[in-house]
Amino acid sequence: MSFFWTRGAASRWPSCRFDPVAAVVVRDLSVARGGVVLLHGLAFTVEPGAALVLRGPNGIGKTSLLRTLAGLQPPVAGRVTGAGEDAAYAGHADGVKAQLTVAENLAFWAGVHGRALDDAVFRRFDLAALRERLAGTLSAGQRRRLGLARLAVTGRPVLLLDEPTVSLDAASVAGFARWLQDAHLAQGGSAVIATHIDLGLHAPVLDLAPFRAPADAPGSAHEAFL
Amino acid sequence: MPELGQYAGVVLSAWGVGLGLIVALVWASITRARRVKAELERIERGGS
Amino acid sequence: MSIWEYANPKKFITTFGPWVMPLMVVAGVLLVVGLGWGFFLTPEAQNFGSTVKIIYIHVPSAFVAINAWIMMLVTSLVWLIRRHHVSALAARAAAPVGLVMTVIALVTGAIWGQPMWGTWWAWEPRLTSFLILFLFYLGYIALWSAVPEPETAADLTSAVCIVGSVFAVLSRYAVLFWAQGLHQGASLSVDRAEHVADVYWLPLMVSMAGFVALFVALVLMRTITEIRARRITALMARAERAEAVA
């Protein structure tokens, strides 16, 4: 599967580089951190080609929700379909190796995901001039761009983004939003994004506040002892 | 006291160490049990 | 009525809590009888002199030390398979008891070795195996206290316990292969009890029963303590959460 469009794509999206994928469906989901239930009764669907923006105050459980969608932690209750194996997660840390060059970092993630590294990704994320630089010498914003470029390299259709624009300047934010819209969503990919910045996407916003779990929500790791 | 002969020191020190450690273990277990129990009762009375 | 009902923390406390004191008394009586009998009323052995009296401490503590680890292995498996919290806490409660028993077996063995072999420490299979067991206990207990999150700690310690058990068996064979023993295996070990004259064997069995009763009582008491400590954590977490939500 090349970076751009391939045949055999779903018919609903005429130019779709992803194989047909199911929507991300979340039903009755409860999410915990450190054994304490943070969110409960979550239900939403993200169709291919669509994005969902998560909003909510600090500590409400955005990161835990994204980690649960990514399959890093098991749901306390409910179920998630369509993410997991199809999802690429980007958290606060970029997973960038300081002693490797930009190109080596991306080539590694391409290799892990069994894909060839396409040169277009360097242009898309404004990294062409930095290709042979050691990642350790990058600025915070450049490093973040490299971390985001990894998402494109994995070729996974569902993106789970936790504050992706941190330390990006306005131009980089706009560039990233453009990539997300034109090269990802328009090609049949989808995204769940926790962000405080308006990326200018035509995406519904899900406010997590109504789903905040009370102190005695069922499913806590402490439950057996209460 | 039985006649322990030339090995009196050996036998008594082995018994001393063994019984001493057992007593220490029992004592530590009981004090911790009491402390935790009291702490729990205090918190439960606190109404949380 | 299933045995798993007792895996409920409250049920465990109400069921086994009342057993602790009686078991302690039974253990005390058995220990006084067995140890007293052994210490005051048994003759000296031909080759050992009065040092033979050390077996009443040495052998039961070694026996409990090994069986405590086996109990921890079983409860760890139960935790990993059935996720019963009490099971994990019982393993945690048993570890320090096993550690102390291992230390007693090692120290009394060394003290005994001094007059018998002419040295405090000999690198012979059993002492070496117990040294390895001692390291296992230390690592296991240290891991429990190093991981703050209870479920994570239970999972990690269970994995270490299971992997460690396999390697403990391997070590046992390796150590046997590695050194020919100085130990008086045939005359002192329990599985060869028929080789010990009845005068020593009967009080030894009573002491053994006393150690086992003491172990059970201590593990029950400590498990209940762990359950209560865990309940404190749970209540605090809930109160903190209630504050955050409000």
Added chain:
Amino acid sequence: MRALVLRDLRLALRAGGGFGLGLAFLLIIVTLVPFGIGPDRALLGAVAPGILWVGALLAVLLSLDRIFALDHEDGSLPLLVTSPLPGEGIALAKAAAHWLTTGLPITLAAPVLGLLLDLAAPARLWLLLALALGTPALSMIGTFGAAVTLGVRRGGLLLSLLVLPLYMPVLIYGAELARRGAAGEAVTTPLLMLAGITLATLALLPFATALVLRVNLR
């Protein structure tokens, strides 16, 4: 998996990667031992296999916490776990990379360092064989230990404490194989046991490591 092994090798060779740390440690031990126990050649030759085994084990122990700690710090680990690589594959790849950067150089260097300790020629070959068979198990067991102590701050001491007893059988059979080979005694038992332990370790511990990794990333 190949990509992961190659990346770890590359990282180890770059500045600050820690390649050669174990080797340097082994060299230090081999240099210090004669000063400690005296220059008697017969004595040195007799204890050399054991010294080199213990040195190799300590050198491996020294490098274990690097296996996962760096990937944990920079956030690569959750990304790896959610990649198409199975957890067992990650464990095996990590152990393989660790062996290639630590175990293999030690195995190759030990017979040469044996010269300093007056180790006879056939004994050097036996030592080479024993280390080649045993060090993969050391790397795999160490990877398991590193995965267990992943979330523990300053877990280095705990890691050593957990791994040390697990290393015992490998050390016993490995050193015994080298010693018996050198002395011309029967080597079948230690040879088979060492090979068996290494194979069983490589077959089973990746599963335990994957489980423990998942638990620690939860």
